[in-house]
Amino acid sequence: MAVIFRSALRADVPAILELLDDDEISRSRVVPEATDADFWKAFETIDADPRNELIVADDEGEIVGTCQLTFTPSLSRRATERMTIEGVRVRADRRSAGVGRAMMLWALDVARERGCGLVQLTTDKRRTAAQRFYAGLGFTATHEGMKLQL
């Protein structure tokens, strides 16, 4: 596979937004409209934060996947830093071809190299295929993921 995983650049933002939107469950959420400026501001905030990494799967210049990694310092679990993975997407025409798995394995290596003690994610209960995919990587669904939209 020629796909590499790297931090997103400003130029990748339009492709990332397309990936985030190319998903029935995400589209169905009732969320406020954002202006272009809100997206750029969010990108710049992530880009400047050493504890947030927006990742892209780059196949010779084509963005075919994305996820966001957040590193949270904590006193819990004997003060181990934890890594949270959010916004995992693979482009529709590249699903079930190993890109997602390679991206997750790469992300787990990032966590190991940083010395994180725990990796966590939440996935919509309707995404049963995603849950099998994460279980295959060693994740266990020990927790309820509860959300409150403001």
Added chain:
Amino acid sequence: MAVIFRSALRADVPAILELLDDDEISRSRVVPEATDADFWKAFETIDADPRNELIVADDEGEIVGTCQLTFTPSLSRRATERMTIEGVRVRADRRSAGVGRAMMLWALDVARERGCGLVQLTTDKRRTAAQRFYAGLGFTATHEGMKLQL
């Protein structure tokens, strides 16, 4: 209620660690031993990070509750910042007396004031009383919370 909610100070760390440990599920987790230095380093990292707030419930100098708030910038859900709540604890002798509820309502106000679009948390599936408590605050268990210990 005379309890106030505020950012934790260095002097609160021992009381917070006691609260985090005063819990059967947390104690049952197999986690590496941490030295004192690891806890102080984690506290200092949280304290210096504008997107992490370690909170205590302070009842005239006694620490009776704690939680950690993490603010994550994101391109998802139209670029709304989300607030994650972790490590929610109320001292055993003060449970079911409104401290937890007051702390959560206070935390939700913090999220609203920052303009967060979403508040999220995960809670161990065995904590059924906690799930009812969060549901009573408006949270819905739409997601599976999946964890992988490294």
